Amino acid sequence: MATARKFSNAILKNLAKAHGEAAFTPTFVNGNWRGPRFSLRRQAELRKACLLTDVDPAAIGMPEPRARKVMQKKPPKGHKQQRLYAQKQAAIQKNLDEMPEKIRQWKEEKDKARSSLPF
Structure with a gap:
Protein backbone atom coordinates (compact mmCIF):
# COMPACT_ATOMS: atom_id res chain seq x y z
CA MET A 1 0.00 0.00 0.00
CA GLY A 61 -9.63 -14.85 14.53
CA MET A 62 -10.38 -13.38 11.12
CA PRO A 63 -11.39 -15.94 8.48
CA GLU A 64 -9.61 -16.06 5.15
CA PRO A 65 -11.11 -13.66 2.60
CA ARG A 66 -13.60 -15.32 0.26
CA ALA A 67 -12.49 -16.03 -3.27
CA ARG A 68 -14.20 -13.82 -5.78
CA LYS A 69 -16.46 -15.38 -8.36
CA VAL A 70 -15.17 -15.60 -11.87
CA MET A 71 -17.29 -13.60 -14.25
CA GLN A 72 -18.75 -15.66 -17.06
CA LYS A 73 -18.60 -14.02 -20.44
CA LYS A 74 -21.66 -14.43 -22.60
CA PRO A 75 -21.62 -13.73 -26.31
CA PRO A 76 -23.78 -10.78 -27.32
CA LYS A 77 -27.33 -11.85 -28.06
CA GLY A 78 -27.65 -10.00 -31.37
CA HIS A 79 -30.71 -9.99 -33.63
CA LYS A 80 -32.40 -13.25 -34.56
CA GLN A 81 -31.43 -12.96 -38.23
CA GLN A 82 -27.79 -12.49 -37.23
CA ARG A 83 -27.85 -15.52 -34.92
CA LEU A 84 -29.43 -17.77 -37.55
CA TYR A 85 -27.42 -16.47 -40.55
CA ALA A 86 -24.82 -19.27 -40.60
CA GLN A 87 -27.48 -21.97 -40.17
CA LYS A 88 -29.56 -20.47 -42.99
CA GLN A 89 -26.56 -20.25 -45.33
CA ALA A 90 -25.69 -23.90 -44.60
CA ALA A 91 -29.25 -24.96 -45.49
CA ILE A 92 -29.13 -22.95 -48.74
CA GLN A 93 -25.79 -24.51 -49.72
CA LYS A 94 -27.12 -28.01 -48.94
CA ASN A 95 -30.18 -27.40 -51.14
CA LEU A 96 -27.98 -26.10 -53.97
CA ASP A 97 -25.81 -29.21 -53.76
CA GLU A 98 -28.90 -31.44 -54.00
CA MET A 99 -30.50 -29.42 -56.82
CA PRO A 100 -29.35 -31.53 -59.84
CA GLU A 101 -30.80 -34.68 -58.26
CA LYS A 102 -34.08 -32.88 -57.45
CA ILE A 103 -34.36 -31.62 -61.05
CA ARG A 104 -33.76 -35.13 -62.42
CA GLN A 105 -36.45 -36.58 -60.14
CA TRP A 106 -38.90 -33.83 -61.09
CA LYS A 107 -38.40 -34.47 -64.81
CA GLU A 108 -38.95 -38.22 -64.32
CA GLU A 109 -42.18 -37.62 -62.39
CA LYS A 110 -43.35 -35.12 -65.03
CA ASP A 111 -42.76 -37.64 -67.81
CA LYS A 112 -44.68 -40.33 -65.87
CA ALA A 113 -47.62 -38.03 -65.24
CA ARG A 114 -47.86 -36.99 -68.92
CA SER A 115 -50.47 -38.93 -70.77
CA SER A 116 -49.73 -40.61 -74.05
CA LEU A 117 -52.69 -38.97 -75.67
CA PRO A 118 -51.95 -35.95 -77.81
CA PHE A 119 -54.68 -33.79 -76.33
Whole structure:
Protein backbone atom coordinates (compact mmCIF):
# COMPACT_ATOMS: atom_id res chain seq x y z
CA MET A 1 0.00 0.00 0.00
CA ALA A 2 1.54 3.17 -1.20
CA THR A 3 -0.03 5.65 1.20
CA ALA A 4 0.22 5.88 4.97
CA ARG A 5 -3.12 5.39 6.69
CA LYS A 6 -4.37 6.43 10.07
CA PHE A 7 -6.71 4.03 11.79
CA SER A 8 -9.04 4.90 14.63
CA ASN A 9 -8.23 3.86 18.16
CA ALA A 10 -11.19 1.45 18.11
CA ILE A 11 -9.72 -0.48 15.18
CA LEU A 12 -6.25 -0.56 16.69
CA LYS A 13 -7.75 -1.72 20.00
CA ASN A 14 -9.51 -4.60 18.20
CA LEU A 15 -6.17 -5.72 16.76
CA ALA A 16 -4.77 -6.29 20.24
CA LYS A 17 -7.14 -9.11 21.24
CA ALA A 18 -8.42 -12.29 19.62
CA HIS A 19 -12.07 -12.56 18.63
CA GLY A 20 -14.28 -15.60 18.10
CA GLU A 21 -15.67 -16.77 14.80
CA ALA A 22 -19.07 -15.24 15.63
CA ALA A 23 -17.53 -11.78 15.55
CA PHE A 24 -16.88 -12.13 11.80
CA THR A 25 -19.69 -14.35 10.49
CA PRO A 26 -23.48 -14.37 10.95
CA THR A 27 -24.70 -16.99 13.44
CA PHE A 28 -28.03 -18.77 13.87
CA VAL A 29 -29.06 -18.52 17.53
CA ASN A 30 -32.45 -19.60 18.96
CA GLY A 31 -34.11 -19.64 15.54
CA ASN A 32 -32.84 -16.19 14.57
CA TRP A 33 -29.86 -14.97 12.58
CA ARG A 34 -27.53 -12.60 14.39
CA GLY A 35 -25.29 -10.36 12.38
CA PRO A 36 -21.53 -10.40 12.85
CA ARG A 37 -20.01 -8.03 15.38
CA PHE A 38 -17.85 -6.56 12.61
CA SER A 39 -19.49 -5.68 9.32
CA LEU A 40 -17.74 -6.55 6.07
CA ARG A 41 -16.53 -2.96 5.77
CA ARG A 42 -15.06 -3.06 9.29
CA GLN A 43 -13.52 -6.45 8.53
CA ALA A 44 -11.81 -4.95 5.49
CA GLU A 45 -10.48 -2.11 7.63
CA LEU A 46 -9.23 -4.62 10.24
CA ARG A 47 -7.52 -6.68 7.54
CA LYS A 48 -5.79 -3.57 6.14
CA ALA A 49 -4.73 -2.51 9.61
CA CYS A 50 -3.32 -6.00 10.23
CA LEU A 51 -1.28 -5.82 7.05
CA LEU A 52 0.08 -2.38 7.89
CA THR A 53 0.93 -3.23 11.50
CA ASP A 54 2.44 -6.65 10.70
CA VAL A 55 -0.22 -8.60 12.62
CA ASP A 56 -1.45 -11.90 11.22
CA PRO A 57 -5.25 -11.62 10.55
CA ALA A 58 -5.69 -15.28 11.57
CA ALA A 59 -4.17 -14.46 14.98
CA ILE A 60 -7.15 -12.27 15.88
CA GLY A 61 -9.63 -14.85 14.53
CA MET A 62 -10.38 -13.38 11.12
CA PRO A 63 -11.39 -15.94 8.48
CA GLU A 64 -9.61 -16.06 5.15
CA PRO A 65 -11.11 -13.66 2.60
CA ARG A 66 -13.60 -15.32 0.26
CA ALA A 67 -12.49 -16.03 -3.27
CA ARG A 68 -14.20 -13.82 -5.78
CA LYS A 69 -16.46 -15.38 -8.36
CA VAL A 70 -15.17 -15.60 -11.87
CA MET A 71 -17.29 -13.60 -14.25
CA GLN A 72 -18.75 -15.66 -17.06
CA LYS A 73 -18.60 -14.02 -20.44
CA LYS A 74 -21.66 -14.43 -22.60
CA PRO A 75 -21.62 -13.73 -26.31
CA PRO A 76 -23.78 -10.78 -27.32
CA LYS A 77 -27.33 -11.85 -28.06
CA GLY A 78 -27.65 -10.00 -31.37
CA HIS A 79 -30.71 -9.99 -33.63
CA LYS A 80 -32.40 -13.25 -34.56
CA GLN A 81 -31.43 -12.96 -38.23
CA GLN A 82 -27.79 -12.49 -37.23
CA ARG A 83 -27.85 -15.52 -34.92
CA LEU A 84 -29.43 -17.77 -37.55
CA TYR A 85 -27.42 -16.47 -40.55
CA ALA A 86 -24.82 -19.27 -40.60
CA GLN A 87 -27.48 -21.97 -40.17
CA LYS A 88 -29.56 -20.47 -42.99
CA GLN A 89 -26.56 -20.25 -45.33
CA ALA A 90 -25.69 -23.90 -44.60
CA ALA A 91 -29.25 -24.96 -45.49
CA ILE A 92 -29.13 -22.95 -48.74
CA GLN A 93 -25.79 -24.51 -49.72
CA LYS A 94 -27.12 -28.01 -48.94
CA ASN A 95 -30.18 -27.40 -51.14
CA LEU A 96 -27.98 -26.10 -53.97
CA ASP A 97 -25.81 -29.21 -53.76
CA GLU A 98 -28.90 -31.44 -54.00
CA MET A 99 -30.50 -29.42 -56.82
CA PRO A 100 -29.35 -31.53 -59.84
CA GLU A 101 -30.80 -34.68 -58.26
CA LYS A 102 -34.08 -32.88 -57.45
CA ILE A 103 -34.36 -31.62 -61.05
CA ARG A 104 -33.76 -35.13 -62.42
CA GLN A 105 -36.45 -36.58 -60.14
CA TRP A 106 -38.90 -33.83 -61.09
CA LYS A 107 -38.40 -34.47 -64.81
CA GLU A 108 -38.95 -38.22 -64.32
CA GLU A 109 -42.18 -37.62 -62.39
CA LYS A 110 -43.35 -35.12 -65.03
CA ASP A 111 -42.76 -37.64 -67.81
CA LYS A 112 -44.68 -40.33 -65.87
CA ALA A 113 -47.62 -38.03 -65.24
CA ARG A 114 -47.86 -36.99 -68.92
CA SER A 115 -50.47 -38.93 -70.77
CA SER A 116 -49.73 -40.61 -74.05
CA LEU A 117 -52.69 -38.97 -75.67
CA PRO A 118 -51.95 -35.95 -77.81
CA PHE A 119 -54.68 -33.79 -76.33
